[in-house]
Amino acid sequence: MTTWITICDTCKREGWESGDMAQTDGEAFAALIEAAADDLDAVRTRRVSCLMGCKHGCNVAIQGAGKLNYTLGNFTPDPDAAQGVVAYARMHAASETGQVPFREWPVAIKGHFVTRHPPLPVDE
Numbered sequence: 287m288t289t290w291i292t293i294c295d296t297c298k299r300e301g302w303e304s305g306d307m308a309q310t311d312g313e314a315f316a317a318l319i320e321a322a323a324d325d326l327d328a329v330r331t332r333r334v335s336c337l338m339g340c341k342h343g344c345n346v347a348i349q350g351a352g353k354l355n356y357t358l359g360n361f362t363p364d365p366d367a368a369q370g371v372v373a374y375a376r377m378h379a380a381s382e383t384g385q386v387p388f389r390e391w392p393v394a395i396k397g398h399f400v401t402r403h404p405p406l407p408v409d410e
């Protein structure tokens with residue numbers, strides 16, 4: 287089942303204004319994640335403008351139907367972080383429940399979890 291990485295493309299980290307401001311930190315992070323997930327069947331990406339975690343950008347959500355879903359934040363937009371997010375999304379996709387054992391988490395995502403959302407009940 288597909289795991290989606292939803293990336294906020296409007297996040298701006300502290301100090302963003304002191305750079306060239308050519309793109310937001312979220313746009314930079316989205317491009318890195320999209321490139322890292324480009325050839326994967328089980329992981330797809332999309333961009334949204336604001337996940338309401340603006341104070342701790344960059345933010346992403348990891349979601350799959352019927353599974354535990356997560357938001358993660360406080361990422362710097364760099365290749366290591368992007369590859370960690372995609373590696374975790376692959377594990378989420380392979381997990382029946384969406385839960386991935388802590389010992390298997392990529393180092394780059396440890397300490398970045400913000401929220402966990404249990405799957406919605408199935409309508410009867």
Ligand code: FES
Pocket residue numbers: 294295296297298312335336337338339340341343345
């Ligand atoms: S701008 Fe990224 S969460 Fe609001």
